[in-house]
Amino acid sequence: MRFSCAGNAETENSPFPFPLLPLEAAGEAGGHMECAAKGLVAEPCAGEARRRCGGCGAVAYCSRAHQTVHWGFHKEECARLAEQMSRIDMLKQFPFTFSVESPAPNHTFPSLRCFLLESFKLHQKGLWKSECICDPEVTSVKDLSKTTDWSMGSALCPCTEPEHSVSTPLTSWKDYYRWRSLPLQSPVAVLLHWDSKPHLIVAPNAGIAAYPSWIPTIEIIRKVGIPAIFTDFCEEAAHLASSCITSITGQPLRVPIQVNPFRQPVAVDNSALCLPCYSNCFVFGMQNCEFVSP
Numbered sequence: 001m002r003f004s005c006a007g008n009a010e011t012e013n014s015p016f017p018f019p020l021l022p023l024e025a026a027g028e029a030g031g032h033m034e035c036a037a038k039g040l041v042a043e044p045c046a047g048e049a050r051r052r053c054g055g056c057g058a059v060a061y062c063s064r065a066h067q068t069v070h071w072g073f074h075k076e077e078c079a080r081l082a083e084q085m086s087r088i089d090m091l092k093q094f095p096f097t098f099s100v101e102s103p104a105p106n107h108t109f110p111s112l113r114c115f116l117l118e119s120f121k122l123h124q125k126g127l128w129k130s131e132c133i134c135d136p137e138v139t140s141v142k143d144l145s146k147t148t149d150w151s152m153g154s155a156l157c158p159c160t161e162p163e164h165s166v167s168t169p170l171t172s173w174k175d176y177y178r179w180r181s182l183p184l185q186s187p188v189a190v191l192l193h194w195d196s197k198p199h200l201i202v203a204p205n206a207g208i209a210a211y212p213s214w215i216p217t218i219e220i221i222r223k224v225g226i227p228a229i230f231t232d233f234c235e236e237a238a239h240l241a242s243s244c245i246t247s248i249t250g251q252p253l254r255v256p257i258q259v260n261p262f263r264q265p266v267a268v269d270n271s272a273l274c275l276p277c278y279s280n281c282f283v284f285g286m287q288n289c290e291f292v293s294p
Helices: 007-011 064-074 079-085 112-120 126-131 141-146 173-180 185-192 214-224 237-247
Strands: 018-024 051-053 202-203 228-232 255-259 282-286
Touching: 079 237, 214 237, 214 282, 228 237, 237 255, 237 282
Parallel strands: 202 228
Antiparallel strands: 018 051, 228 282, 255 282
């Protein structure tokens, strides 16, 4: 089902929101969604958010009343989100057979991701363990340092945060290694010791608009003049990141927002927006960097 908003001016000036549509009728088959007005009104949500905006199909609501309250915020983005929703089918296209097949998870592999990994004989193999939910002891790549499948022992590559904050100023690399429990023979120590600026900064799934710590970081990147490439899960996140970068640097993106041909082929659930969402889905960059999309 396709969604379309009126032109930006007409949409933004409209005093009434679009009709609500059932969740399953709004494009993609949706999972659990949060009401877009949650936290903006005093009244609690009237149950689950089971209906979406009929203009864009990207946001969901628990009731017409909450949609009406949220319209003052949403009307400025409705047309933009509708355009992003129109790219759902295009973003599904991958040069892999499993991207167009519809495998049915079963009792052995209840997760779609686990099912796909098993079809390639990768389920519970090496670093792929971090991509499924079957091992309760492995919740991220960090936990894999405890397994025999990790190519570098945990003693040489501690994958955990420091046990305590810095109590006294660090005056040397030796102090830093001691604080991070990094032995000097670790390859990580060698990399950190290189006395040179990087040629390129890459930040996968950066979430620039979501984390305030990016503000001083973007300013530092601008000052040192190092090219930087970012990715994010959905087009709206990339759009918000672009606005942040432009407001901080006073310059437009040098690499405009574009679909990343190397995005992850398994969709990611997004409880806030119904937009097509994939890991590293969109790529963009700042400074003088060259990026040519195939």
